[in-house]
Amino acid sequence: MRLALFIFVIGAALAQTPVPKAAAPKAAGPTFQTTGTLLQVMRGIMLPNSNIVFDAGNEPPKDDKGWLATQNAALTVAEAGNLLMIGNRAQGRPDWNQLAHGLIAAGQKTYKAALAKNSDALLDAGGDLTEACDACHKKYRDPQREAAEKAKANKK
Numbered sequence: 040m041r042l043a044l045f046i047f048v049i050g051a052a053l054a055q056t057p058v059p060k061a062a063a064p065k066a067a068g069p070t071f072q073t074t075g076t077l078l079q080v081m082r083g084i085m086l087p088n089s090n091i092v093f094d095a096g097n098e099p100p101k102d103d104k105g106w107l108a109t110q111n112a113a114l115t116v117a118e119a120g121n122l123l124m125i126g127n128r129a130q131g132r133p134d135w136n137q138l139a140h141g142l143i144a145a146g147q148k149t150y151k152a153a154l155a156k157n158s159d160a161l162l163d164a165g166g167d168l169t170e171a172c173d174a175c176h177k178k179y180r181d182p183q184r185e186a187a188e189k190a191k192a193n194k195k
């Protein structure tokens with residue numbers, strides 16, 4: 040009986056002693072690994088898949104197989120928008136992520152149209168997609184290329 044009380048008292052005292060908490064370990068976030076350069080992603084993923092989407096807007100796929108290929112291409116473009124934001128691809132460019140999200144939104148619109156097998160909607164969404172590509176290129180690709188070409192010409 041006495042022992043039980045003793046244990047109870049000790050237990051209560053221990054319970055009130057603030058135990059210094061170790062810093063909660065941070066949950067490990069997802070890690071991403073890039074494989075190609077941005078240029079390779081553009082040439083190998085963005086260009087071929089968006090071409091399938093643009094072609095299907097101009098000439099509707101003839102059968103389910105064709106629509107499925109279009110749907111998959113649109114899905115790839117939309118998902119690949121995320122690839123533009125991983126690693127060091129943004130290079131600190133201020134509105135880069137916003138431009139990438141613009142591409143994702145346009146890609147999703149083409150995906151929706153392809154799922155509905157609606158070629159008018161696909162043509163319309165394809166226009167948005169072109170604009171999303173151009174918006175980024177006009178700002179972060181073309182001026183840099185022109186500058187690089189000029190520098191090259193001046194060296195000759």
Ligand code: HEC
Nearest residue numbers: 078081082085086089123138139142171172175176179180
């Ligand atoms: C958020 C910015 C961004 C978006 C959105 C974007 N691009 Fe690009 N793209 C670039 C940059 C920057 C380069 C230049 C990369 C380099 O030269 O290293 C480039 C290069 C390219 C090239 C290479 C041209 C060549 O030299 O052969 C192609 C093709 C291309 N993009 C296609 C697309 C298409 C198609 C889309 C839309 C479906 C798209 N891009 C969307 C930023 C973007």
